[in-house]
Amino acid sequence: MDAVILGAGMHPWGKWGRDFTEYGVRAAKDALAEAGIAWTDVQFVVGADTIRNGYPGLVAGSTFAQALGWTGARIASCYAACASGAQALDIARTRIMAGLCDVALVVGADAAPKGFFKPVGGPGDPDWLRFKLLGASNPVYFALYARRRMELYGTTQDDLAAVKVKNALAGSLNPNARYRKAVTAEEVLASPMVADPLRLMDICATSDGGAAIVLASRDYARRLGARDPVRLAAISTVTPTFPNTVLELPNFATDSAAAVPPPARPFRSAIAHAAYEEAGIGPEDVSLAEVYDLSTALELDWIEDIGLCGPGEADKLLRTGQTALGGRIPVNVSGGLASFGEAIPAQAIAQLCELTWQLRGAAGARQVEHARIGLAVNQGLFGHGSAVITTR
Structure with missing residues (x-):
């Protein structure tokens, strides 16, 4: 049914x-x-x-x-x-x-x-340990991913700024977005540095x-x-696989008896591909995607993780306008978290609202032409991943 x-x-x-x-x-x-x-x-x-x-x-x-x-x-x-x-x-x-x-x-x-979000629990909370012992608040965590991307694939700060420019333009067309103003790359690059290489306008707000x-x-x-x-065609809520996620912190199982064969894909990739399998489609069938852009760099990572292109190729899609509204595979036409900020329990539902309106042809000025299949993905703390696929 x-x-x-x-x-x-x-x-x-x-x-x-x-x-x-x-x-x-x-x-x-x-x-x-x-x-x-x-x-x-x-x-x-x-x-x-x-x-x-x-x-x-x-x-x-x-x-x-x-x-x-x-x-x-x-x-x-x-x-x-x-x-x-x-x-x-x-x-x-x-x-x-x-x-x-x-x-x-x-x-x-x-x-x-x-x-920025602060840990809710005390010393037994892995979030608390990350913040207090490592000094790795969320912006620092995002910056580590960004720096890794720059080293591996040659992503530049101009590329990161271009993600914000793209999403801010889409958000300016969305009456539900918090930030409804287009920005320039110069404005992004002039915003204060928060955690190198991420500037204030590279990171989503709390809302x-x-x-x-x-x-x-x-x-x-x-x-x-x-x-x-x-049609709500698929929902994936997969968890990480043991060999890829071994954290020597309280409340994390690291017993070798629980180990399973190494995963075929990294965690974020597995989240989306489990949904593809359930829906009986592939990334080549997707009309538009809403991805979890906690930072501008993470959007680029997600584009690759969900299979819209190969590793290191998201920058090219961005530079050639393929992920923008009107491009071959628009990403975050709602404006994304860049335009909304985080309202944690509402985020994945808001992504589905956008996919619904897009597939109905009811998204107004940000409408993606001929939208038939939508994908939304995000990742939560403690090994929670999710992907949602909608179809017409």
């Missing part, structure tokens, strides 16, 4: 200073309105959790259900760091495909702190925002009169 997308909704990203629940409820109501159904029609609600917003954030399914009004719907809550939204979608999709419900609502929202999706069985969509709805 297929799961299809009836409605998508978002609360614009920004720094609004309000409770995250407000953002999620706004997104949910917009998604329900687009689907043409009432809140009382929803049988299952999944909330993507946000651990930075107190107990209500840790039981997001219940929080959103209560805010929308108790109806007796079944609920679930899900936390998987930056992949929380994708795993929440997977829970809802699985329940529909199992025939246990006809229509489900998936919601994620966040009210992020100002500045408030919300996103929601209404999923349904194809039979339900047909009864509702929905014509040719967007």
